Amino acid sequence: MLKTILIIVLMMAIGAAIGGVTNSLAIKMLFRPFHAKYIGKTRLPFTPGLIPKRRGELANQLGDMVVEHLLTPEGLRRKFLDASFQKQMEKWVQSEVERVLTSDQTLEQFAKQHHIPLSEDRIKRYLHDLTIQRYNELMETYRKEAxxxxxxxxxxxxxxxxxxxxxxxxxxxxxxxxxxxxxxxxxxxxxxxxxxxxxxxxxxxxxxxxxxxxxxxxxxxxxxxxxxxxxxxxxxxxxxxxxxxxxxxDIAYFEGRIGADTLSDWLAKAVTKAVPVKDWMDRSIKEHSEKIRPYIVQEMVPELVSYMGAYLSERIPQIMEKLHLSDIVKQEVESFSVERIEHMVLGISRREFKMITYLGALLGGLIGFVQGMIVMLIG
Incomplete structure (x- = not known):
């Protein structure tokens, strides 16, 4: 009797070990080895692991899944049009705009910090050139007029x-x-x-x-x-x-007497001198926006957020098409090292993989028990 029990227990232990080790090995073979192994020029079977071997297919499937089932135009459109999301965006934009408009930085400092091509000399040159351009445009229209x-x-x-x-x-x-x-x-x-x-x-x-x-x-x-x-x-x-x-x-007579270049240059210099550009550049953003800040924050921003939400929601398919999200996902997945993929998957499913190993051991033990009983009955 004792011999019978020992045989059954031994067969259960062997079956459990085989089942557990087999499942554990199968899980590891999903990732390992990371690279193909060769004996001479012959590649060993089952190398590399399943996921490294099929990483390109995995990347394609993930890219298609993200675009077709996760980040869909319909889902993003609902999100953009959602009242709570728009309210959150409205508050965030208002806080950011308020922060900028209450800044003590001068306009010149703000432009330099954010690499905006804005300076006193540039503005004056722009005003000078714009005045000459507008003068020439107007004279083309009115030169023959009395x-x-x-x-x-x-x-x-x-x-x-x-x-x-x-x-x-x-x-x-x-x-x-x-x-x-x-x-x-x-x-x-x-x-x-x-x-x-x-x-x-x-x-x-x-x-x-x-x-x-x-x-x-x-x-x-x-x-x-x-x-x-x-x-x-x-x-x-x-x-x-x-x-x-x-x-x-006609106007051309007076222009001819004075000279078109002389007149346009004089006018441009007068406009440039009349506009207090330096005073504008030395004033803080807070001073510039003091009178219009409440209107911008309380009225313009909500209107802008609402408009942009509707605008983007209508153009999400075109935006997604231009972004090529599936290609981005594919490129990112393909750029992952296999070690990183293994770490990510195991970090999420380590407990489940352990349970699969234990289940394999349990099933192996049950199979060993059944085999032991069959052997005892036949013997």
């Missing part, structure tokens, strides 16, 4: 109405000069030169009245005429005639 057509009726009328005030100002300045000592001296000099050119009669008048006496008599008469309404009407009428002639001329 000045009055460009200015418009309202501006032309206002300009003409101001001529009366201009003539009054001019006459007033002339009267002030003539009434002054310098004006009297100039008038005396003119009379003296005139009488010298009149021969004997001029010398006689000059000696009889004297140049200063003539100037004293003429000066009040000239002053009265200059300050009269007649003089003002005459000068205003003259200015209006000239004004009408000049406003009838």
């Amino acid at each position: 000045l009055k057509d460009i200015a418009g009726d309202r501006l032309v009328i206002r300009g003409k109405e101001s001529l009366s005030a201009i003539s009054g100002y001019v006459l007033q300045q002339i009267d002030s000069y003539i009434s002054s000592d310098a004006g009297k001296e100039k008038l005396t000099s003119i009379i003296e030169k005139y009488l010298e050119g009149q021969g004997f009669l001029g010398n006689m008048v000059s000696s009889f009245l004297g140049n200063d006496g003539i100037a004293d008599r003429i000066q009040p008469a000239i002053s009265r005429y200059i300050t009269s309404d007649e003089a003002k009407e005459w000068l205003t009428s003259l200015l209006e005639m000239e004004y009408d002639k000049w406003t009838e001329k």
Whole structure:
């Protein structure tokens, strides 16, 4: 009886050992050996292991599985349109935008830190070139137009109405000069030169009245005429005639007189000088955005996140096609070392693999027990 029990126990132990070792070896053969083994030029069977041998097929299958079953356009579209996801994205974007807009960095420092090609000289050159470009574009359109057509009726009328005030100002300045000592001296000099050119009669008048006496008599008469309404009407009428002639001329006439390059360069320099670029660059981002920050964070960002979510959800298939996600997965898997794959799989399934080994030992033991019973019955 004891002999029978020993035989059965021995056969169970052998069966359990065979089952456990076989399963453990089968699990190891999934990965090992990592590379093919050769005797001479003959490759040993079952080398390399299953996964190293089929790594290319595994990469293809994983790539297809990720695109077809995991990261599908429908799944990503649902995620982008999900209200909770959009709310999370909205809060995250708001916090990031708020962080940037409340920065104490100057605009110049921010540009340098983030490698943005923005500097005072660059902006001024851009403004200068842009002004010249816009000038040339506008002149191509308006060069043949008359000045009055460009200015418009309202501006032309206002300009003409101001001529009366201009003539009054001019006459007033002339009267002030003539009434002054310098004006009297100039008038005396003119009379003296005139009488010298009149021969004997001029010398006689000059000696009889004297140049200063003539100037004293003429000066009040000239002053009265200059300050009269007649003089003002005459000068205003003259200015209006000239004004009408000049406003009838086309823009090309004035451009030709000044020079296109001179005019465009002057205009570009004036614009560049008028824009406080240095002040902008030296101000902090916080100062720049102080007035518009609440609007950007509270209104623009939610609208932008909502728009981008809808925009991306509609174009996910095209984006995924452009990204070639399956190829990315394949390349990543193919770049894994077999040791890394083994470590990943065992890290996830080590317990299950141990249970398979134990199950193999259990089944082997049961088979050994059955074999022992059969042997006892036959014997």
